[in-house]
Every structure is written in C-alpha cells, then in structure tokens.
Amino acid sequence: MARVASAVFSRLVIIIPYAWLLFFFLIPFFIVFRISLSQTAVAMPPYTPVFDLFGGLSGIMEKAREFSLDNYVWLTEDVLYFNAYVSSVIIAGISTVLTLMIAYPVAYGMAKAPKSIRPTLLMLVILPFWTSFLIRVYAWIAILKPEGLLNQFLMSINVIDQPLIILNTNWAIYIGIVYSYLPFMVLPIYSSLEKMDHTLTEAALDLGCTPFSAFWQVTFPLSLAGVVAGCLLVFIPAVGEFVIPDLLGGSETLMIGKTLWNEFNANRDWPVSSAVAMILLLILVIPIVFFQNAQAKADGEGR
Amino acid sequence: MKSLGSIRRSFAPWADPASKPFISVKNVTKTFGDFIAVDDLSLDIYTREFFALLGASGCGKSTLLRMLAGFEQPTSGEIILDGQSLAGIPPYRRPVNMMFQSYALFPHMTVETNIAFGLKQDGMPKADIAERVGQMLKLVKLEKFAKRKPHQLSGGQRQRVALARSLAKRPKVLLLDEPLGALDKKLREETQFELMDLQQELGLTFVVVTHDQEEAMTMADRIAVMSHGKVVQVATPAEIYEAPNSRFVADFIGDVNIFDGTVSAVENGYLRIETGNGFPVRMASPDKPSVGAKAAVAIRPEKIRVSRQPPAHAPVNAVEGEIWDIGYLGDMTVFHIRLKDGRVVKASSLNAVRAVEDPFGYDQQVWISFGEDAGVVLKD
Numbered sequence: 025m026a027r028v029a030s031a032v033f034s035r036l037v038i039i040i041p042y043a044w045l046l047f048f049f050l051i052p053f054f055i056v057f058r059i060s061l062s063q064t065a066v067a068m069p070p071y072t073p074v075f076d077l078f079g080g081l082s083g084i085m086e087k088a089r090e091f092s093l094d095n096y097v098w099l100t101e102d103v104l105y106f107n108a109y110v111s112s113v114i115i116a117g118i119s120t121v122l123t124l125m126i127a128y129p130v131a132y133g134m135a136k137a138p139k140s141i142r143p144t145l146l147m148l149v150i151l152p153f154w155t156s157f158l159i160r161v162y163a164w165i166a167i168l169k170p171e172g173l174l175n176q177f178l179m180s181i182n183v184i185d186q187p188l189i190i191l192n193t194n195w196a197i198y199i200g201i202v203y204s205y206l207p208f209m210v211l212p213i214y215s216s217l218e219k220m221d222h223t224l225t226e227a228a229l230d231l232g233c234t235p236f237s238a239f240w241q242v243t244f245p246l247s248l249a250g251v252v253a254g255c256l257l258v259f260i261p262a263v264g265e266f267v268i269p270d271l272l273g274g275s276e277t278l279m280i281g282k283t284l285w286n287e288f289n290a291n292r293d294w295p296v297s298s299a300v301a302m303i304l305l306l307i308l309v310i311p312i313v314f315f316q317n318a319q320a321k322a323d324g325e326g327r
Numbered sequence: 328m329k330s331l332g333s334i335r336r337s338f339a340p341w342a343d344p345a346s347k348p349f350i351s352v353k354n355v356t357k358t359f360g361d362f363i364a365v366d367d368l369s370l371d372i373y374t375r376e377f378f379a380l381l382g383a384s385g386c387g388k389s390t391l392l393r394m395l396a397g398f399e400q401p402t403s404g405e406i407i408l409d410g411q412s413l414a415g416i417p418p419y420r421r422p423v424n425m426m427f428q429s430y431a432l433f434p435h436m437t438v439e440t441n442i443a444f445g446l447k448q449d450g451m452p453k454a455d456i457a458e459r460v461g462q463m464l465k466l467v468k469l470e471k472f473a474k475r476k477p478h479q480l481s482g483g484q485r486q487r488v489a490l491a492r493s494l495a496k497r498p499k500v501l502l503l504d505e506p507l508g509a510l511d512k513k514l515r516e517e518t519q520f521e522l523m524d525l526q527q528e529l530g531l532t533f534v535v536v537t538h539d540q541e542e543a544m545t546m547a548d549r550i551a552v553m554s555h556g557k558v559v560q561v562a563t564p565a566e567i568y569e570a571p572n573s574r575f576v577a578d579f580i581g582d583v584n585i586f587d588g589t590v591s592a593v594e595n596g597y598l599r600i601e602t603g604n605g606f607p608v609r610m611a612s613p614d615k616p617s618v619g620a621k622a623a624v625a626i627r628p629e630k631i632r633v634s635r636q637p638p639a640h641a642p643v644n645a646v647e648g649e650i651w652d653i654g655y656l657g658d659m660t661v662f663h664i665r666l667k668d669g670r671v672v673k674a675s676s677l678n679a680v681r682a683v684e685d686p687f688g689y690d691q692q693v694w695i696s697f698g699e700d701a702g703v704v705l706k707d
Contacts, residue, residue, distance in 0.1 A: 221429065221431065223431040224433060224434075226398055226418070226431065227425075227432075227433070229418040230396060230418050230419070230493075231419075231424065231448060231493075233419055237448070241444075246434065246435055
C-alpha cells in the first residue's frame with residue numbers, strides 16, 4: 025500500500041509544475057490568441073465573438089467562423105508597428121550589450137574576491153530588489169532631469185556649463201534598463217565564474233598565455249553559458265519593457281510595450297493589442313529556440 | 328630500450344663535484360601570513376634527473392613546485408634554472424611546464440586542441456603544430472581520441488592528455504604534481520614505469536611531487552624527503568631506505584623497527600647498544616658517540632630472521648618472543664612478534680618457495696635475530 029501511495033505522490037509532484045504552466049501560461053496564452061483573432065466591439069468585453077455556452081455546439085461553431093486574421097494583417101499595413109518592434113529590439117539589444125559590459129567585470133571581481141566577503145557582495149547586488157522597481161525608476165528622473173542631481177554635480181565641479189539633456193532621450197532608457205536589469209546579468213555570470221576551476225587559468229599561464237590571453241581563451245569561453253543566460257534574462261524583458269520607456273523615455277521613443285499599452289488602454293482595442301503581444305512572443309521565442317538547437321548541436325559534437 | 332638500463336645505473340651527477348646543477352634552489356623561504364610553508368630550503372637538481380619531492384600533505388612540497396612553475400614567488404632566497412635566476416619571471420615565460428594534479432584540461436577544447444594549446448601560444452606554424460600533436464598523441468597512445476572532449480575520457484586517458492599537453496612544448500623541466508594520484512592502483516603502477524621510460528626517452532628533467540613513498544621509490548633517481556618546509560634527506564631511493572639519516576625518514580619510508588637504548592661500548596666501527604631487558608644490539612656505525620649516550624637502532628622487517636632455535640650469537644642481536652599476528656600477503660608474510668617486555672617487532676619473510684602450510688603459527692615461541700650490519704644507528 026505504501027508503494028502505491030508513494031507512486032501516487034511522485035505523480036502528484038510532477039503534476040504541480042505542469043498544472044502551473046497550464047493555468048498560468050498555456051490557458052492565458054490561448055485566451056490572448058483567441059482575442060487576437062476577434063474584432064473590436066463597443067461592448068463588455070470589448071470584442072466579438074463572445075461565446076455563449078448555452079448556444080450548443082452548433083452555436084459555438086457558428087461564432088468561431090467570425091474569427092479572422094484581420095488584426096495581423098492590420099499590423100503589417102501600419103508601419104508604426106514594424107518600427108516599434110525594430111526599435112524595441114535595437115534598444116533592448118544595445119541595453120543588453122551595455123549591461124554585459126558592466127556586469128561581467130562586476131561578476132569577475134566578485135568571483136575573484138576572498139571567499140569570506142563573497143556573500144556580502146552577493147547581498148549588495150541583490151539589495152536594490154528590496155525597494156520597489158517603480159520607485160527606483162522614478163528616482164532616476166530626479167537624477168537625470170536638467171536641474172537634477174547629475175547635472176548639478178557636473179556643473180558644480182565645472183565639467184559642463186549647460187545642463188545635459190538626458191531625461192526623455194534613449195540614453196535615459198539605456199541607463200534605466202542597465203540599472204534595473206544589472207543583477208539579472210551579474211548573477212548567472214558570477215555563478216559560472218565562481219565554480220570555474222582556477223587551475224585552468226594557471227594551466228593556461230603555464231603553457232605560455234599572458235594573463236590577458238588566458239582570459240580570452242579559457243575564462244571567457246567557459247563563462248559563456250552564464251553570459252548567454254544573463255543576456256536572455258535582460259534582453260527578453262527589455263524588449264517588452266513599458267515602465268522604463270514611459271517614465272524615462274521621450275515622446276518620440278517607440279517601444280512595443282508602449283504601443284501595446286496605448287492600443288489596450290487608450291484605444292481600447294483589445295484584439296489588436298493581443299495580436300501585438302502574439303507577434304512579440306514569436307519574435308522572442310524563435311531566436312531562443314534556434315539558439316538552444318545550436319547549443320545542443322555544439323554539445324553533441326566530438327562524441 | 329636496452330641501453331636505458333646502463334644509463335640509469337651510471338647516472339649519478341650529484342656525486343660528481345664537477346657537474347653543475349640544472350636547477351638550484353638557494354635558501355628559499357615562503358611564508359603565507361605567519362605560516363612558513365618552505366623554510367630556508369636549498370636543493371640541487373641535475374639535468375635529466377628524475378627528482379621526487381616526498382612528504383606528507385602540508386610539508387611544503389607543492390609550494391616548492393609552484394615556485395618552480397612561477398605561480399608563487401619566494402619570500403626570500405632564489406631559484407636558478409640553467410644558470411639564470413627565475414626571480415620575477417612570470418609562469419608564461421619560464422621554460423618549464425607543469426602537469427597538474429587535477430589535470431586542468433580545458434573542458435571546452437578537444438584532446439587535440441588541448442595538446443596544441445601551448446604550441447599555439449608560441450606562434451608555431453600550423454603544420455608544425457599538427458605534426459607535434461600527432462607525435463604527442465602517439466607517445467601517449469591516444470591517437471583514436473584526438474577529437475574527444477575531456478569529459479568523454481576515462482581518468483587514465485585524461486592523465487595521458489595532461490601529460491601530452493605538458494610535454495608538447497618540450498620544456499626543459501617538467502613539473503608533475505601528484506601525477507598519478509587520481510588513478511587506481513594497478514593503472515598507477517603501470518603508469519609509473521611508462522613515465523620513467525618516457526623521461527629517459529625524451530631526456531628531460533622531471534620534478535615530481537608525491538606523498539606516495541612507493542611511487543617516489545619506483546620512479547625517482549633521487550628523493551628529497553620533506554617535513555615542515557625543510558628537506559630532511561636527499562638521496563637515492565636505496566640510500567633513503569637502507570641508510571635513513573633520521574628517525575623521521577626511517578619511519579616515513581617503509582616499515583621499520585626502532586630499538587631505543589644507550590651506548591655501552593664503542594669499538595672499531597661497531598656500537599654496542601643496550602636496548603633493555605637483556606637485549607643488547609651490536610651494529611655497524613661510523614659514528615663514535617660517548618658511552619652512555621642515547622642511541623636508536625632502526626632495522627627493516629625483512630632484515631629480521633625468525634627461527635625456532637636461538638642463533639649462535641644470542642643474546643646479542645637476538646631475542647625471544649611470541650608470534651602475535653601473522654599477515655599473509657602472498658609474496659611475503661609479515662609477523663608481529665611480541666617480546667617479553669611487551670615490545671612488538673615486525674619481521675617479514677619472502678615466500679620464495681611455494682608453501683601450502685606456514686612453518687610458524689600463532690602464539691609460537693620463536694627467536695628473532697639479525698646481522699651486525701642489518702640496520703642503522705640513528706643519531707637523534
């Protein structure tokens with residue numbers, strides 16, 4: 025009896041994550057997908073068709089015929105959407121590269137620090153999460169605005185005599201994204217560097233590498249898994265970022281998160297904003313799948 | 328391979344005052360904080376020598392090796408290699424290579440690229456690299472595994488890749504840090520002889536660090552026994568075994584019986600030492616201590632005879648006891664014999680003749696005896 029009970033239990037343990045994915049990813053995904061195929065309507069909910077379970081199977085079939093790809097066609101007709109996608113990917117890409125350039129030395133320094141102070145350093149990286157994300161982004165407005173802390177400081181030490189216009193430009197968005205997502209880049213890189221065997225570096229030095237080339241030939245390639253994980257963790261949310269471009273970016277800043285928000289709230293066009301979200305998902309999923317395939321292939325080589 | 332034996336037998340540059348050492352460690356001290364890892368240590372190692380640093384963990388042998396490789400700098404003193412001081416020379420400019428205890432193979436590279444790594448750093452032409460890598464793969468018999476990654480190899484194969492990689496640049500000196508530590512016993516024994524042949528074939532100087540005395544005895548031309556950052560004795564394996572210069576060395580290398588006592592007579596090259604309870608020992612010794620001085624006699628178990636009847640020279644160098652334990656090892660049998668005063672003496676005898684029944688049994692009264700030059704008198 026105990027064996028049967030434990031078999032049931034182990035099934036149950038497996039079911040929990042699948043159930044989680046089903047309820048909080050797959051079902052919402054299909055709801056959004058279904059709305060993206062609908063038409064706007066001045067109604068509650070603001071789209072048609074709305075299924076009526078009392079209409080019977082034929083009623084549902086009837087209504088399902090009203091589904092169309094019009095919203096997707098619409099996205100291709102207005103160049104605004106295309107530009108918003110491209111500019112989101114570019115802004116997220118630049119931010120990811122900047123984050124990597126700052127995060128890698130930080131992670132490297134942490135991994136090389138004496139073991140006794142590493143937990144403290146790790147704590148310091150995580151510490152900003154204890155304050156609300158929104159408040160931290162607002163704080164950057166106070167720092168970056170023309171009469172803000174940064175300009176006051178630079179002018180007081182006579183580096184500049186005119187305030188720099190940073191707020192409401194793409195630079196402010198880069199700063200905001202880099203600042204907000206830095207821990208997501210530092211942590212995976214740190215974990216891959218920290219578990220690396222330091223005798224590998226010694227072996228490289230012993231075989232004639234200068235410390236610089238030992239880093240590029242041994243340390244960096246071996247931390248690549250952490251770098252890739254960090255880049256995905258920054259790039260994916262950055263593409264769809266809404267709060268940072270809305271608060272720090274300018275009116276001309278075009279990002280898909282903002283476009284989506286406008287369609288949803290200002291235009292009350294749920295079907296088009298759902299279509300925007302579906303396309304965004306595709307844009308992000310395809311390169312990740314492609315990348316994972318390439319990595320699996322690389323791992324399989326030489327066997 | 329036939330000529331190698333004769334080279335080995337006549338190889339003794341350390342005994343020749345005219346020969347110049349290849350590596351000279353001069354009064355080197357290394358401290359970490361207030362811990363003294365290496366303490367005012369001096370050593371000479373000669374070209375083509377297979378030199379072993381032997382000691383328990385924490386005795387400073389690995390630190391010394393790391394100073395030779397350039398990963399640590401001496402706190403004081405200097406190391407001379409081939410007439411040139413190594414002070415301030417970083418590891419990547421030293422003509423030495425190291426084989427790491429963990430092998431430190433680059434996990435993202437194949438066997439081939441691992442071996443080629445050092446050559447690539449030197450800017451060797453591609454064709455030459457390919458040729459050298461081929462030679463190295465053949466040397467360690469891994470031709471079929473060139474395209475594999477380290478994680479697809481067994482422990483023994485990884486050890487060979489590490490060896491090939493460290494030999495690929497033809498270093499003047501190869502440093503080996505516990506090279507066989509991760510291998511199982513049988514493979515370790517085979518590899519010991521392979522390493523010796525390889526060192527002879529390539530004519531290189533090997534410095535090996537090990538805590539395994541059997542490994543050091545098998546492979547090395549000379550052994551430096553280290554303890555607490557100092558060298559206790561540097562000598563050939565035979566000298567270390569047969570003529571240890573201290574109780575520490577006698578005890579560290581192999582099994583030994585040590586009889587403590589006082590000197591009762593000094594006569595042309597022999598000492599008579601009273602070890603208590605009517606068991607005087609007469610032993611050859613070049614020393615001339617005063618009568619009444621403390622002395623200890625160290626005798627290896629295989630130098631002790633076990634017999635039923637007392638020998639003619641009894642009671643000198645002979646004493647009666649009872650067989651306490653018998654350990655049958657196949658090639659030999661080890662006896663633990665308990666003397667009347669409670670001391671336990673270890674004696675071993677080679678099972679040269681195939682015997683089904685052992686001549687001695689438990690609790691049997693026997694005599695143990697040994698010759699006048701079977702052991703050494705230890706000074707301390």
